[in-house]
Amino acid sequence: MDRARTPAVMILGTGSNVGKSLIVAGLCRLFADRGLKVRPFKPQNMSNNAAATAGGEIGRAQALQARAARVAPHPDMNPVLLKPEGEQGSQIILQGRVAGRLASRDFARRGDFLPQVLASFARLGADADLVIVEGAGSPAETNLRARDIANLGFARAAAVPAILVGDIDRGGVIASLVGSHAVLDPADRAMIQGFAVNRFRGAVELFRPGVETIAAATGWPCLGVVPWFAAAHRLPAEDGLDLRSERKPDARIRIAVPILPGIANFDDLDPLKLEPAVDLLLVPPGQALPVCDVVILPGSKTTLRDLAALRAEGWDIDILAHRRRGGHVLGLCGGYQMLGRIVRDPAGLEGSGGEAPGLGLLDVETTLEGRKTVREVAFAHVASATQGQAYEIHLGRTDGPDTLQASFLANGAPEGASSPDGRVVGTYLHGIFASDAVRGAWLAGIAGGAPLTALRFDAVVEQTLDALAIHLARHLDVETLLAIARGRAGAGLP
Structure with a gap:
């Protein structure tokens, strides 16, 4: 031929x-x-x-x-x-x-x-x-x-x-x-x-x-x-317009995710959406974040713009109140950057540029830089020693004292940041919940008890x-x- x-x-x-x-x-x-x-x-x-x-x-x-x-x-x-x-x-x-x-x-x-x-x-x-x-x-x-x-x-x-x-x-x-x-x-x-x-x-x-x-x-x-x-x-959606909640009243863990204008890599949420033990609430603009066990701030292509949108919705107040109640917060990529003290974009790499204070839940600072990190990694969840495959796609460097107690390892090196009590975690890793072992261990850490999962995600796909x-x-x-x-x-x- x-x-x-x-x-x-x-x-x-x-x-x-x-x-x-x-x-x-x-x-x-x-x-x-x-x-x-x-x-x-x-x-x-x-x-x-x-x-x-x-x-x-x-x-x-x-x-x-x-x-x-x-x-x-x-x-x-x-x-x-x-x-x-x-x-x-x-x-x-x-x-x-x-x-x-x-x-x-x-x-x-x-x-x-x-x-x-x-x-x-x-x-x-x-x-x-x-x-x-x-x-x-x-x-x-x-x-x-x-x-x-x-x-x-x-x-x-x-x-x-x-x-x-x-x-x-x-x-x-x-x-x-x-x-x-x-x-x-x-x-x-x-x-x-x-x-x-x-x-x-x-x-x-x-x-x-x-x-x-x-x-x-x-x-x-x-x-x-x-x-x-x-x-x-059950398959990853390409369009953010497809994001919607599927309520599970009998689920043991309730997770809230604010839908921000520049949401990116939202397929990170797919394994949690399919997990029988999890009620994943995708919260659109105009609604307050509900009382829940975990708030996840997902990835963002425009971190400063989405941080401003989060504040305009009053979700920053909801998240801080959630934290005071002892709730867990997880930031993924751009969401991780928002959890720190400040986000800087001096060169306007994601829009008009500038800087803004973050939510202050992690003692870290982020500066967006020209070099973009795009890589596949082998990673481990430190608390449980469970492992999986993930990837990174991000601009910026995040540094600060809370990076010394990272919750993950990427290719053997500490990755991300964690608050001293471990209830606020940030990571640049995408795809962590596709690992059944990591997802089960993380959910167990939220609910307390043995690893919690009834889903074999890769098999379902x-x-x-x-x-x-x-x-x-x-x-x-x-x-x-x-x-x-x-x-x-x-x-x-x-």
Whole structure:
């Protein structure tokens, strides 16, 4: 086979959050289980939910897709990652590394990255039997088409055929699919080889007239109507808009998490969300933090902005009152920085810059610096000697007396900080709760008693990916999907 034209297909959506990421993950697992060397690819992602790989940062969704494909994640799977820093713009991660900032008014500049996107796609395809590409947002955003690298701009540049997915659960799926067809120019429209409808609830046959309407109006064949996949909540969400509480009245431990504007790496919370012993309360703006056992301050892409937002909500008062009652507080990455005496951003690395007092719950100070730490680490929970794998993605250096009593070790060295009584802990480590042993020991330290966990998190993720693959195999025409991918290559798949 000519590896210069590896079989590939692109999964586009009529909008954000229509289920593209999960469909790509499910297809990666499905075809990997057929013995194919599958690689996920997303030309451009905009998310503060990032993963550390051996070569740098990519979106967490692409890391999950790589896991589904049973391969290690790599920066070529997501060559452009834009990490929002508020209204003013985004940090640019190019092929895994920081490459400056992109102001909102200069968003069309992302077209400058097309050569790197195509180079990453070529490298990825050179060692693959099949590449499954995920679009971003909607290809029908004609105001962004001129220098598009995320959707049909990439598809045409790389000669990759596409499938357009609509989400029936949000309503208007017929209009969104037909409307997308109507506004696309003929050359873009020709790249789309079919459509699918996602998240259907009820009897699928009742939507047959809808399928016929879409097919007649667009000329595209339907590759399937995919029913609602109830287990999707067990997999990491890509979008912070998906964050919501799932109440467990009989849980032994109650954890409150304030949702801040720049929340990042919120998949840190997923194992706790699924843990039967834990009632995880995700608190939106406008609500007070409830009485609980633990407050977790999650990661943040804009620490000073989120610290100001926390104070504007009055959550600082709630947290200090929680601490006076003897409650536990855990700060993760940006949340760790907020727990100290002061946070400084002299160069404006996360926005307008400046400095602000922290919550003063840890005797440490943080200064944001230009060098970014991105690494995978082996870590240990000091109190229990339990271990796991984690990662770091952060700007800044945090120092002070409380770092001398760190609660964790990273690659054998003390990491983070702890108050003298151990009830306030900060760490730059992400992913610590994915370790069943560490999570169980930490929860036991909160509740008192033996290690507390009834969840095997990695097993749940693997089982859910397997179930997702089976779900798609039942409801999508995967043979036609392969034929479309094969048409790009002009040769058969192995």
